[in-house]
Structure formats: structure tokens, C-alpha cells
Amino acid sequence: MVQWSVRIQCHGQFASLICVWQENRQFLGQLKVAKNGWNRLLGWGARGNALGVWLNPCRSIHTFAMATDIDLIWLNKRKEIVHVETNVKPSSWRYRADAQSVIELPAGVLAKHGFWQQERDKELLQ
Structure with a gap:
């Protein structure tokens, strides 16, 4: 079970990705928002200089x-994490x-900032 969360703040074609662990918030970077057909088709290639891409829906x-x-990072309608996969x-x-x-x-971003590692450590302790 994922114990951290994300906050996404949209700014037109881009969004800020903020990861939250307990009370700590950390800005990870900008995401390209891919809502229309062309950007969704391009997917990863649509991100340009952004850290990543948010495909929605x-x-x-x-x-x-x-x-x-x-x-x-897979999200439900409320933008809650339902699943995380690393190194796909x-x-x-x-x-x-x-x-x-x-x-x-990009692979390793979550681990680099400690979010995925904190989740794995918690699972090992249970």
C-alpha cells in the first residue's frame, strides 16, 4: 500500500508535480499535460523539457x-495513487x-527523491 501521495497543480499545458510523505512536500518538477489526442498519441515524446508527462484520462x-x-504513477479520479511501477x-x-x-x-526519479524507497522500507518492516 502506497503511504505517500501526489499533488498536481495545473498551469495550462503544464502541471507541477509535488510528492507528499507524511507532512513533507517536495516539488519534483513540471509535467506536460497530455489531454488532447495529439499529445496523448505522442505521450512521452510530448514532454519536451518537462520532467515527465501526465496522460489524463x-x-x-x-x-x-x-x-x-x-x-x-497511476491515479484514480480523485488523483490518489492506486499503483506505482518503477523501471518499466x-x-x-x-x-x-x-x-x-x-x-x-524517467526511471529512478521516485527512488532518487526517496519516495519509492520509503515505501519499500515500510513494506519490509511489516
Whole structure:
């Protein structure tokens, strides 16, 4: 079970990604918001200089034609985390029936900022 959360603040075509662990908030970076057909089709390629891309709405993604691994944060309609996947390899496909949107980030971003590691440590202690 994920014990941290995300806050997304939209600014037109971009959004700020803030991760929250207990009372601590950390800005991770800007996301390209992919809501229209063209940006959704481009997916990861639509992000430009942004850290990642937020596909909304989205229940499935593919990593065909990608050259690098990515991290995924799956969100429900209330923007609550329903699932996290790290180091998703190229040439794969993912689907979440319980998700409304997904955030794609470069592999290792969550671990670099300590969010995924804190979750794994908590699971090991239980």
C-alpha cells in the first residue's frame, strides 16, 4: 500500500508535480499535460523539457519505440495513487482498470527523491 501521495497543480499545458510523505512536500518538477489526442498519441515524446508527462484520462500505456525505462504513477479520479511501477522496460504494455490517469517519469526519479524507497522500507518492516 502506497503511504505517500501526489499533488498536481495545473498551469495550462503544464502541471507541477509535488510528492507528499507524511507532512513533507517536495516539488519534483513540471509535467506536460497530455489531454488532447495529439499529445496523448505522442505521450512521452510530448514532454519536451518537462520532467515527465501526465496522460489524463488514461488507463493504458505502451513503451514501444521508447529507448529508456520509465516510472509510472497511476491515479484514480480523485488523483490518489492506486499503483506505482518503477523501471518499466521499453516494448511493454500496461493497463490499470482502477486508474483514471497516469504520470510517466524517467526511471529512478521516485527512488532518487526517496519516495519509492520509503515505501519499500515500510513494506519490509511489516
